[in-house]
Amino acid sequence: MTRPSDFTLNSDYLSIAQTGRHSFSFLVTGATIQPGEYVDHIYTFTVPAVAGAIDRVMVQVEGDNKYYINYYQYLSLVSNNVEVGVGYINIYRSGPNTIKILHYMSNVSAGPISYDSFTVNVKITSFKPPNVL
Amino acid sequence: MADPRDFLLNTDYEMDKIILFKTGDIPRDALDVAVPHGLSFTPLIFGICSGDPNFAENFSIPCDNIGNSRDIQFYAWADETNIYLSYTGNQSTSPNKFYYRIYGFEPTNVKAHVASTSNYANNFILNTDYNYCKLKSAGIVDATYYATTTIPHNLNYLPQVMAWYDLAGGINPYAESGRMDNISVDEQNVYIYNYSYPDLKVHYRIYYDEA
Numbered sequence A: 001m002t003r004p005s006d007f008t009l010n011s012d013y014l015s016i017a018q019t020g021r022h023s024f025s026f027l028v029t030g031a032t033i034q035p036g037e038y039v040d041h042i043y044t045f046t047v048p049a050v051a052g053a054i055d056r057v058m059v060q061v062e063g064d065n066k067y068y069i070n071y072y073q074y075l076s077l078v079s080n081n082v083e084v085g086v087g088y089i090n091i092y093r094s095g096p097n098t099i100k101i102l103h104y105m106s107n108v109s110a111g112p113i114s115y116d117s118f119t120v121n122v123k124i125t126s127f128k129p130p131n132v133l
Numbered sequence B: 001m002a003d004p005r006d007f008l009l010n011t012d013y014e015m016d017k018i019i020l021f022k023t024g025d026i027p028r029d030a031l032d033v034a035v036p037h038g039l040s041f042t043p044l045i046f047g048i049c050s051g052d053p054n055f056a057e058n059f060s061i062p063c064d065n066i067g068n069s070r071d072i073q074f075y076a077w078a079d080e081t082n083i084y085l086s087y088t089g090n091q092s093t094s095p096n097k098f099y100y101r102i103y104g105f106e107p108t109n110v111k112a113h114v115a116s117t118s119n120y121a122n123n124f125i126l127n128t129d130y131n132y133c134k135l136k137s138a139g140i141v142d143a144t145y146y147a148t149t150t151i152p153h154n155l156n157y158l159p160q161v162m163a164w165y166d167l168a169g170g171i172n173p174y175a176e177s178g179r180m181d182n183i184s185v186d187e188q189n190v191y192i193y194n195y196s197y198p199d200l201k202v203h204y205r206i207y208y209d210e211a
Helices: none
Strands: A017-028 A031-033 A038-046 A054-061 A072-079 A082-095 A098-107 A113-115 A118-128 B020-027 B030-036 B044-050 B063-065 B072-078 B082-088 B097-105 B135-143 B147-152 B159-167 B170-173 B182-185 B189-194 B200-210
Touching: A017 A038, A031 A038, A031 A098, A054 A072, A054 A082, A054 B044, A054 B159, A072 A113, A082 A113, A082 A118, A098 A118, B020 B030, B020 B082, B044 B072, B044 B159, B044 B170, B072 B097, B082 B097, B135 B147, B135 B159, B135 B189, B147 B200, B159 B182, B159 B189, B189 B200
Parallel strands: none
Antiparallel strands: A017 A118, A031 A113, A038 A098, A054 A118, A072 A082, A082 A098, B020 B097, B030 B082, B044 B097, B063 B072, B072 B082, B072 B170, B135 B200, B147 B189, B159 B170, B159 B200, B182 B189
């Protein structure tokens, strides 16, 4: 038995093979939402990978210069320093060739809320899981 | 100096070594099911989960997939003895059980002996048909409470990053950008915003490989 920390690489231990990098943008459709209601969209993208691939995802929402390293990106709609809408972007692999992105926004205020269409940039790096050919 | 991105693998730069692999399934409404990991330390775990034993459709761990009416939530965390798994879902629309594949890395503050994980005579351990990520830096930071902690990488491009949060000996993979807690990256730095936890440590890995 060895100490893996002593080696830069060591064939005694499995590693993860990167099989692809994908980068795309899409437009989340703007909406007006009445009090107590919500919008729920599903966007589907072709992102090929081996079955059961491990995908590392980074997400950037228009207006933010950073990418977040998360599959679940919380969204907040604020008006006059009050949060009036809460939602999320949620990304998962729906099949060997497809990624689905869920966008959800609900109105948590007493009046209608609206937002314009906005761009979401996504980077996905897919990895072949060890022990799976 | 050569650009690490020009190499599929390069012994000048550390390659990820998986020291833990667990697979199985748990029933719906199971909470904190303990799976012994057999290590002498708390591993940095990550993986995928699925209602399909072939993982054709799969979600990252942890999963909070509430947008498609299945209300699936799958969580995992680890301590020095076990991995703990929880799965809940809509009684009518979610699978009765969920499958998982969990992998683990050794934290940077551990220098333990670990049994070999690559013992398959007929599979490839390394294959130069694929890229293997080259580690630039890894470590553990104290994430300042109610503030942003910055870790410079200065690569001038967007690198791949992985991170875990460490609370009272339990280590959890980051997969959510919560209302306040999040990890973000730009072409110069990694940013950890900690809103919720006064004593939060974060394990991170920054790679030379582009996102």
